[in-house]
Amino acid sequence: NAGVMQNPRHLVRRRGQEARLRCSPMKGHSHVYWYRQLPEEGLKFMVYLQKENIIDESGMPKERFSAEFPKEGPSILRIQQVVRGDSAAYFCASSHPGGRETQYFGPGTRLLVL
């Protein structure tokens, strides 16, 4: 049973480019969460999605960031016009439906903005 998969594992972008991070949840999981770990900071919640629906985006920056989880395919975290401050590790987690279900994390995507 494959775990949560994220790709790419490492991504380098120049300022102003777009970054697309993908997350495939564990088999049977319909809920996806994105977290960001900035250098020297803790892990911070960004967004919580179920298929075709954003449940909680209270942690998403107001501009340039968007997330989706379509009916078919992986969840996508999209960062437009990246800046150096976006450099971080982005983690995806998935769970079964329900507020008390355990979240299982992927290996993360390390984004470096030059």
Add this chain to the structure above:
Amino acid sequence: SQELEQSPQSLIVQEGKNLTINCTSSKTLYGLYWYKQKYGEGLIFLMMLQKGGEEKSHEKITAKLDEKKQQSSLHITASQPSHAGIYLCGAKGDYNQGGKLIFGQGTELSVKP
């Protein structure tokens, strides 16, 4: 908003020694999760506690949630180099907050052979 504070921030122990990591919440905990992260990798789920006074063990790791549900401890018995990594506690502090997890800043554990 809820905050989680972990102590100590870092810990170096000799192989074979016992150790404890604490996680204290500013609010009542509704679900407390312990994860381990190796440098440059993702988080590995260890244990989840929900009820006041609950205690769970897996191999040499024991986690407890206090009766008031505001503090949890993670205890490792007879530490090994494989236990090294960053330990994170995460919580859903608000019963109505759904899936969002709030994390402590982490405790970095090093085990000297």
